[in-house]
Amino acid sequence: MNKKFHFAVFLPQYENLEYWKSQIIGIEKAAIEFSKFGIVLDYFFYDFNVVSFKEAVKKVLEFDCDGLLFAPIFYQESVRFLAEYEKKDIPVVMIDSNISNNDEHAYVGQDAFQSGYLAGRLISFAVKNERQILIFKITREIESTSVYLQRIDGFYSFFKDHEELTNFKFSEITIKDSGIDQLNLEMFAGINSVFVPNSRAYIVARFLEQNNIKGVRIIGYDLLKENIEYLNKGVIDFLINQRPEEQGYMGINHLYKKLVLQETVVNTHYIPLEIILKENYFPARKG
Amino acid sequence: MNKKFHFAVFLPQYENLEYWKSQIIGIEKAAIEFSKFGIVLDYFFYDFNVVSFKEAVKKVLEFDCDGLLFAPIFYQESVRFLAEYEKKDIPVVMIDSNISNNDEHAYVGQDAFQSGYLAGRLISFAVKNERQILIFKITREIESTSVYLQRIDGFYSFFKDHEELTNFKFSEITIKDSGIDQLNLEMFAGINSVFVPNSRAYIVARFLEQNNIKGVRIIGYDLLKENIEYLNKGVIDFLINQRPEEQGYMGINHLYKKLVLQETVVNTHYIPLEIILKENYFPARKG
The missing domain is CATH 3.40.50.2300 (Response regulator)
Known part of the structure; x- marks a missing residue:
């Protein structure tokens, strides 16, 4: 009889794109960890073009959920989408890119x-x-x-x-x-x-x-x-x-803390600027 | 009726030493997280001199426990201590410095x-x-x-x-x-x-x-x-x-996994070589 929490995950297609694949790995890691609290993820993927993005926007706007994880790749279109989405009054966390001028939405990613x-x-x-x-x-x-x-x-x-x-x-x-x-x-x-x-x-x-x-x-x-x-x-x-895996994980973690635990969560979570040289790159760095 | 696991923590005094204070913060974070599994920490601190170290060695050798977390600051004395400690057949994890030539003991720290x-x-x-x-x-x-x-x-x-x-x-x-x-x-x-x-x-x-x-x-x-x-x-x-807080945390985490969960744990956990410049230092980096 646990309440279910539906999070919409609105991201670029990740096939053949290591960066986005890593984001998904982090997202799924968080999903497994928090699944016992009723978290369910619904994915909305778009191809890397504006037409595909706009089609996905329609579906996301129609979808009823408790929170949204969103990578705002296309600037103008994303601004418009967010303006529309705000009417729904559902918490939004952006990963990778921060396009918000105000503090209304959360952000996980680099400066x-x-x-x-x-x-x-x-x-x-x-x-x-x-x-x-x-x-x-x-x-x-x-x-x-x-x-x-x-x-x-x-x-x-x-x-x-x-x-x-x-x-x-x-x-x-x-x-x-x-x-x-x-x-x-x-x-x-x-x-x-x-x-x-x-x-x-x-x-x-x-x-x-x-x-x-x-x-x-x-x-x-x-x-x-x-x-x-x-x-x-x-x-x-x-x-x-940019530690994409950590971004994905923290994005879901943010929604979990805010919606399930109802904690007060800091709205901007900057990922450290990690400098990698040949001499400090380790293949098994995740340890 | 839970079994208790006693871990001896054998470290330099941390007062006024930020690096060792951070190690302790990480250690205590792990201790709180795993306390429900019966983990109890017993601390043995020594001052930064060989005399104090040797006095602490005696107490640690006499102390009955399930695992040892150890910072081998004084090289010769630590080698001697470990040779003696091995007779007890208790898992050891070293943090900060690795003085082991074999893989017998675990290590958490930088290369x-x-x-x-x-x-x-x-x-x-x-x-x-x-x-x-x-x-x-x-x-x-x-x-x-x-x-x-x-x-x-x-x-x-x-x-x-x-x-x-x-x-x-x-x-x-x-x-x-x-x-x-x-x-x-x-x-x-x-x-x-x-x-x-x-x-x-x-x-x-x-x-x-x-x-x-x-x-x-x-x-x-x-x-x-x-x-x-x-x-x-x-x-x-x-x-x-050197991420001292992470070292302390991972050290206890290692003993917890090995002794409480009885998992197979990798013996060497290298902490990434993190390069900090003025431009990527953030005071609130822990996020």
């Missing part, structure tokens, strides 16, 4: 601006010589999100805040989709460091390796298998880990 | 060699110019332990493994006790980077600040209040965090 700021600091270490820094944007539709832009914003802000670092010059390149065939040697002429503000640092690393270009520092995000491969080869220098 | 190796890598970033690196050893009796030496060993090993880094020169200074009055300007003449292989980086940082010496990169260990102060001021560049 994207600060993570870009940290990346700026990591790139700034070799301060004696002039440095040419390339911000390499490899985008799908999805990457025109606030996280992506906030990271770049944070990156530049680090150098604005440190006026003594006069010897850094910046340029940007944007290519569409994930194709390594769109890269060319000219892009890297004179470049000392590359900042890739999403999980695709391995694309740059692979190109540099194939063309035997050495001594370029690369910083990127997420412990994808392909990124780790180039980290271990010494081609990628730094990866900032 | 000290690897943490020094990582420090070497972090120091190596500014590779264009010649660098004079100072390894600054501020010791009490306690620091003639294996952790300390393993870190220095790992630090040098990084540079041995990277023969292309020919522009690094090394020197070492050892001072006794924690007194800033033993430092002098001559020690830092021509120095670009300082590696402090224990928690006392703040002593070097304070001296450099007081004497208005800038541009020296400092790397050290542990998120002590005083270290954090100089991290936030930009005097200390990197701190490697």
